[in-house]
Amino acid sequence: MQIFKRLETDNYEQLIFCHDAASGLRAIICIHDTTLGPALGGLRIWNYRSEEEAVEDVLRLARGMTYKSAAAGLDLGGGKAVIIGDPKKIKSRELFHAFGRYVNTLHGRYITAQDMNTTPEDINWIHEVTDYVVGIPEKSGDPSPITAFGVFRGILAAVNEVFGSEDLNGRVVAVQGLGAVGYKLCQHLHEAGAEIIVTDIDPVRVQAAVQKFGAAAAAPEEIYSVACDVFAPCAMGAVINEQTVDELKCRIVAGSANNQLADGSFGDRLMEREILYVPDYVINSGGVINVYEELRGYNRDNAMEKAAAIYDSVAKIIEIAKRDNISTSRAADQMAEERIQAGKQK
Ligand SMILES: NC(=O)c1ccc[n+]([C@@H]2O[C@H](COP(=O)([O-])OP(=O)(O)OC[C@H]3O[C@@H](n4cnc5c(N)ncnc54)[C@H](O)[C@@H]3O)[C@@H](O)[C@H]2O)c1
Numbered sequence: 001m002q003i004f005k006r007l008e009t010d011n012y013e014q015l016i017f018c019h020d021a022a023s024g025l026r027a028i029i030c031i032h033d034t035t036l037g038p039a040l041g042g043l044r045i046w047n048y049r050s051e052e053e054a055v056e057d058v059l060r061l062a063r064g065m066t067y068k069s070a071a072a073g074l075d076l077g078g079g080k081a082v083i084i085g086d087p088k089k090i091k092s093r094e095l096f097h098a099f100g101r102y103v104n105t106l107h108g109r110y111i112t113a114q115d116m117n118t119t120p121e122d123i124n125w126i127h128e129v130t131d132y133v134v135g136i137p138e139k140s141g142d143p144s145p146i147t148a149f150g151v152f153r154g155i156l157a158a159v160n161e162v163f164g165s166e167d168l169n170g171r172v173v174a175v176q177g178l179g180a181v182g183y184k185l186c187q188h189l190h191e192a193g194a195e196i197i198v199t200d201i202d203p204v205r206v207q208a209a210v211q212k213f214g215a216a217a218a219a220p221e222e223i224y225s226v227a228c229d230v231f232a233p234c235a236m237g238a239v240i241n242e243q244t245v246d247e248l249k250c251r252i253v254a255g256s257a258n259n260q261l262a263d264g265s266f267g268d269r270l271m272e273r274e275i276l277y278v279p280d281y282v283i284n285s286g287g288v289i290n291v292y293e294e295l296r297g298y299n300r301d302n303a304m305e306k307a308a309a310i311y312d313s314v315a316k317i318i319e320i321a322k323r324d325n326i327s328t329s330r331a332a333d334q335m336a337e338e339r340i341q342a343g344k345q346k
Helices: 003-009 051-071 093-105 120-127 144-163 180-191 203-213 220-225 265-272 286-294 300-308 310-324 328-344
Strands: 014-020 025-033 043-046 077-084 172-176 195-199 230-233
Touching (some): 003 051, 014 093, 025 051, 043 051, 051 077, 051 286, 051 328, 077 093, 093 120, 144 180, 144 230, 144 286, 144 300, 144 310, 172 220, 195 203, 195 220, 265 328, 286 300, 300 310, 310 328
Parallel strands (some): 172 195
Antiparallel strands (some): 014 025, 025 077
């Protein structure tokens, strides 16, 4: 890989390779853009097949954080970190201390947080050696309730656009994935009077949603083709792809999962099918909104208020998309880029 060429392509600021023999740490920190503020993004541990794969992942994820925070109106830039290795084997207090010391050397240009395969306990260990870490259990804690609330607000904005009212009574929402976010989203939807169809690969979770919310259950592979008003992907990425895009029988796609579109072209495909897509990084920004609040001491009411404003961000993106006749995913990128550009001119 020609690293500098790659960094030039998407205007990356910095890529840092971190090695510590004693703890076995092999980590990469990427700072994509700090125009709007410090680069904030979680730490992921993954057993990458190659160093190139790890570099590509951290680059992609860091850039995604720049867009997510910019679109959410936060004074944050985008960054991310990965530790290479099997999370079941390599974790130790020493490893997180070594990582935290590297974060500390950046003096706040990068702020780390929890991501895939890191836990609140890991975050506490990092916090023992640096203050540049958020998501500390006794502060902002579990982000999933705020994320779920933000997704609910985004769904309301989309429903209002498509049906001319945000009333969810009798509207059908299909929720894929009943984990930390999906289950809590069902709770909001149920309270608002929506009819819910659920799926999960874990039958216990499906059963719980059926009992608690009177939801109907669908098999995991059936969820794409159930007739519904809103399809809410809350499990994994790339669910809008060549196989599924023509199967959908919904008017709106709006859920918490990251990277829902297999690639950017599927945003256009949804637009052609007149299905309103609510860009994932906009509707699921409750998590980063929550940790952002922690940088100012943490006030849950403020975090909820900002997550409620996801409604307005979604409405604005729909407006841009209609005005410029572009897909909502392109409109979201445009909105984020405009904010960063304005920041550069300050
Ligand atoms: N937790 C947050 O605050 C947050 C913030 C932003 C984005 N997200 C994204 O939202 C999504 C859900 O996050 P979470 O924290 O609820 O994760 P989670 O691991 O708690 O839940 C995921 C759920 O999806 C189910 N699942 C996995 N594969 C499935 C399949 N093929 N079909 C149906 N269900 C399947 C799992 O069994 C699990 O119940 C992820 O993509 C995550 O990256 C989460």
